[in-house]
Amino acid sequence: MKSRYTNLYIPSDFFNANFSWTEAFPLVRPFQLGHHCNFHVLHKDVESVSPSPAVLDPPDADHLYSAKETFVHPTRLIHFLVGQKGKNETMAIGGPWSPSLDGVNPEEDPKVLIKTAIRTTQALTGIDLSACTQWYRFAEVRYLRPEEMHKGRLVQARVETTVIFLPDVWSCTPTRIEWGTMQTSYKKQLQKKLAAVSKDENSQALKSTLIYFLLGYRSFLVEEDEGGEIQGKLDPTHFSELDPKVMKIIDLRKELESRTLSSKGLKSQLIARLTKAMKTEQEKEEAQEAMEVTEQAAQSEEVKKNLEVEEKSEDKKKEEEEKKKKEEREKASLERKYVLPDNPAILVHPNSVAKSGKFDCTVTSLSVLLDYRPEDNKEHSFEVSLFAELFNEMLMRDYGFEIYKSLVKAPEKKEEEKKDKDKDKKTEDKNSKKEKDDEKKNEGEKKEEIKEEEEEAEDDDEKAKKDKDKKKEKKKYTTVEPALLMAFTYFDQNHTGYMLDKDVEEIIHTIGLQLSRAQVRKLVQKVVSRDAVSYRKLTDKPLPGQGDTKEEPVKEVKEFDIETLAQDLLKKTSESKEESCQKMTAEIKQLKQKLLVQEKVTNNSESTSKKYLSALMESKEHLTAMLASVTEALGDKGDNDEVEIKKETDIKSNGAS
Numbered sequence: 001m002k003s004r005y006t007n008l009y010i011p012s013d014f015f016n017a018n019f020s021w022t023e024a025f026p027l028v029r030p031f032q033l034g035h036h037c038n039f040h041v042l043h044k045d046v047e048s049v050s051p052s053p054a055v056l057d058p059p060d061a062d063h064l065y066s067a068k069e070t071f072v073h074p075t076r077l078i079h080f081l082v083g084q085k086g087k088n089e090t091m092a093i094g095g096p097w098s099p100s101l102d103g104v105n106p107e108e109d110p111k112v113l114i115k116t117a118i119r120t121t122q123a124l125t126g127i128d129l130s131a132c133t134q135w136y137r138f139a140e141v142r143y144l145r146p147e148e149m150h151k152g153r154l155v156q157a158r159v160e161t162t163v164i165f166l167p168d169v170w171s172c173t174p175t176r177i178e179w180g181t182m183q184t185s186y187k188k189q190l191q192k193k194l195a196a197v198s199k200d201e202n203s204q205a206l207k208s209t210l211i212y213f214l215l216g217y218r219s220f221l222v223e224e225d226e227g228g229e230i231q232g233k234l235d236p237t238h239f240s241e242l243d244p245k246v247m248k249i250i251d252l253r254k255e256l257e258s259r260t261l262s263s264k265g266l267k268s269q270l271i272a273r274l275t276k277a278m279k280t281e282q283e284k285e286e287a288q289e290a291m292e293v294t295e296q297a298a299q300s301e302e303v304k305k306n307l308e309v310e311e312k313s314e315d316k317k318k319e320e321e322e323k324k325k326k327e328e329r330e331k332a333s334l335e336r337k338y339v340l341p342d343n344p345a346i347l348v349h350p351n352s353v354a355k356s357g358k359f360d361c362t363v364t365s366l367s368v369l370l371d372y373r374p375e376d377n378k379e380h381s382f383e384v385s386l387f388a389e390l391f392n393e394m395l396m397r398d399y400g401f402e403i404y405k406s407l408v409k410a411p412e413k414k415e416e417e418k419k420d421k422d423k424d425k426k427t428e429d430k431n432s433k434k435e436k437d438d439e440k441k442n443e444g445e446k447k448e449e450i451k452e453e454e455e456e457a458e459d460d461d462e463k464a465k466k467d468k469d470k471k472k473e474k475k476k477y478t479t480v481e482p483a484l485l486m487a488f489t490y491f492d493q494n495h496t497g498y499m500l501d502k503d504v505e506e507i508i509h510t511i512g513l514q515l516s517r518a519q520v521r522k523l524v525q526k527v528v529s530r531d532a533v534s535y536r537k538l539t540d541k542p543l544p545g546q547g548d549t550k551e552e553p554v555k556e557v558k559e560f561d562i563e564t565l566a567q568d569l570l571k572k573t574s575e576s577k578e579e580s581c582q583k584m585t586a587e588i589k590q591l592k593q594k595l596l597v598q599e600k601v602t603n604n605s606e607s608t609s610k611k612y613l614s615a616l617m618e619s620k621e622h623l624t625a626m627l628a629s630v631t632e633a634l635g636d637k638g639d640n641d642e643v644e645i646k647k648e649t650d651i652k653s654n655g656a657s
Contacts, residue, residue, distance in 0.1 A: 008385055009377045013143040017386070021394055024136040024166075027511075030398040037170035038345035039081045041361045043337040044352040048126045049185045056123035056354060061096040063145075065106045066162040067117035068094030068383065078366045078395075081348065082384055083124065085358050090369070091380035092164060092387065093361075095120030110137075113163050125361055126349035132167040139164045139390055141383060164387055172346055179344040190338040197327055197334075239278035239285075244271040366392065399487035400507045406484050406538055407508075407523040477540040488535040498534045501525070 001010055001017070025031045083091040097106055097116045106112040118129045141162045148155055174182065236258035244252065252270040253263035259277050263270070340347075350361045369388035376385065479485055491507060492499055501524050508520050527533050 005386075005389055007372060007374055008389070009372075009374055009382055011143065011379045011382055013145055013379075014141065014382070015144045016142040018140040018142075019390055020140060021136070021138045021166075021390055024138065025394060025398075027397070027401055030401070031394060033078070035168070035170040037173055038341065038343065039348055039363050040341055040345040041081075041348040041350065041363065044350055044360070046186075046337050046349065047189065048347075048349045049182065049189065052122045052126050052128070054119045054122035055098075055101065056095055056120060056351065058098045058101055060100050061098050063096045063160050064158065065097040065113060065116070066094060066160070067097065067113040067120065068092035068162060068164050079363050080366065080369065080388075081125075081361060081363050082369070083380075084360045084362045085355050085380070089376070089378055089381055090362075090364070090384045091378075092383050093121055093124055095124070110135075114165070117165055117167075124351050124354055124359065126351075127169075127172065127346060129167055129169065129172060131172045132169060133171060134168040136166040137163060138166045139387060141386070143379075162383060164383065169346065174344050174346075176344060182347070183340055186338055186340060190334060193334055194331055197330060239281045242274070242278065244274045244278070247271075247274075395490065396507075397511055399490045400511045402484055402487040403504065404508050404511060404513065404523070406481070407526060410526045410538070413526055475542045477536075477542050479539055480541045481539045485535070485539040488539070492535075497536050498532045501528045501531055501533060504533050 001008070001014075081093070083093045085091055094117055097113065098119070101119060102115040103109060103112040106116075114135050117135075121127055121129055141164070143160045143162070145155075145158055145160050147157045236255060242255065247255075249267050249270065252267070252274055255274055256263045256270065256277070261273055261277060265273075348361050351359055366388060369384060370392060372381070372385040372388075376382075488499065489495060491503070504524050505517075505520050508515065508523070509517075524533070527538065
């Protein structure tokens with residue numbers, strides 16, 4: 001194994017492997033890449049609409065046998081759904097065998113490990129593989145485990161076997177109607193989660209509005225009190241501006257009336273009243289000043305408290321804004337997590353608890369799986385890398401056999417050999433002519449040289465014009481053999497359009513057809529020109545309506561894209577599938593109509609049979625009554641005959657005596 005795969009890490013307990021893909025996919029029935037299937041890996045937070053009842057690690061889990069599988073889908077290139085532990089550790093999806101849940105004797109009964117694969121896959125990814133009809137046993141890996149303690153009990157030394165399956169997972173793809181119902185159910189689940197988030201928002205918003213309302217109401221009451229005090233103030237002039245002894249009687253009376261005092265009496269009485277009122281006002285003002293000082297101190301304390309409350313409210317506003325932003329981000333992340341593709345796909349729900357919460361699923365290409373390193377020193381990554389190598393070898397064998405079939409069908413090249421001989425003769429004649437021309441030049445015929453140069457220049461101009469015309473008249477080609485083109489391009493990674501004859505010979509030798517070197521070389525030489533095989537001549541043909549020329553095929557697209565070829569293959573297979581589906585639907589409709597007609601006939605026959613049965617029962621009753629009457633009549637006659645016979649015997653006896 002180490003000499004075969006130099007960069008592959010091999011675990012210390014590994015000792016044997018059985019590659020059973022050669023039996024599952026023989027050359028006569030190779031693996032088909034025409035089945036279209038998509039995987040959509042959802043986030044761990046997204047709950048499945050239909051939760052799986054499968055148990056990943058039952059109490060009687062036995063690692064003596066483990067069933068694991070990988071799922072392939074060739075939409076553009078070959079991709080696999082694999083498990084992932086951490087960031088870079090790939091693992092096959094599956095788990096240990098359980099005798100109570102899966103059955104007994106996995107060696108004899110192949111269904112036992114298939115049940116194990118279905119159970120563990122459903123527990124890890126939520127995919128129900130019970131609809132799969134084909135389970136290809138791809139490889140078996142065996143480990144020699146030493147004696148160890150597992151979950152508090154001693155486990156003896158034994159051999160553990162891991163079986164890698166390749167099921168037809170494309171049969172689990174939901175239909176359009178099922179996909180529509182799944183999309184609506186996941187949208188409802190998303191709306192519920194968004195509503196729960198918005199409820200938290202509303203409760204926090206209500207709390208903040210209540211705080212703002214109380215603060216505003218408090219400020220309103222303070223303003224109202226201040227307005228009442230202003231309205232309660234009167235118009236009398238200040239006592240410091242008045243001098244009652246100098247004032248006139250009219251002014252004295254006005255001031256007294258403004259102070260709600262009586263303005264009647266003599267001037268001396270008016271002065272005495274006003275001076276008394278002024279003294280009381282002075283005393284009140286002094287008391288008010290003292291009160292104002294205390295009130296100002298109290299107000300300053302209230303202002304400080306209000307400022308602190310406002311600062312707290314501002315901090316709360318900032319916190320609420322941050323919370324709102326976080327909630328918006330949460331909503332956006334939820335919406336992203338619940339986005340489903342337009343076309344039907346198999347939904348993957350990675351188990352959030354498995355592998356201590358580090359388990360996840362990814363869809364990776366075959367080239368990424370083959371790009372492993374010796375640092376990947378985990379047992380589960382070894383199994384995935386080994387599977388990738390085996391799958392690559394299987395494809396190389398199948399594509400190599402496709403190339404071999406095309407070489408067998410290719411005609412023998414006889415005309416080209418004759419052309420090569422003619423070319424050799426022409427080259428010899430040209431060489432002899434050149435020698436003669438050199439002799440003539442040595443003689444010094446300068447005039448002839450000048451003429452020849454002029455003629456050569458004219459010939460070059462004519463050749464350049466012809467080349468331009470040829471470039472304009474290049475033929476357009478179409479790919480007739482897409483499967484063969486896919487086979488060649490799988491080996492021609494740089495897409496050069498040709499392969500060396502030695503490389504083609506090595507590819508055919510690796511198929512295992514037990515051919516000699518001479519046989520393989522003879523096959524390859526059918527299509528070789530200048531030590532190379534230009535495979536576009538085998539796969540492409542000119543479009544109809546063009547002249548037959550012997551130029552090399554030229555594609556409209558300069559660089560060949562393997563993705564477009566895969567898409568063409570998928571289109572053809574999908575078209576054939578659609579035609580077969582249409583035929584099947586028509587046949588099913590005809591069968592339904594026939595069954596309806598048959599059902600009507602059976603219903604009619606049942607009703608008629610019931611009528612006949614009722615008539616038969618009536619006739620039976622009538623016949624039984626008739627039989628009873630006949631038997632009674634016969635019984636009476638018999639009694640009469642016996643009486644007559646006795647009488648005759650008595651008479652005879654009397655006569656004899």
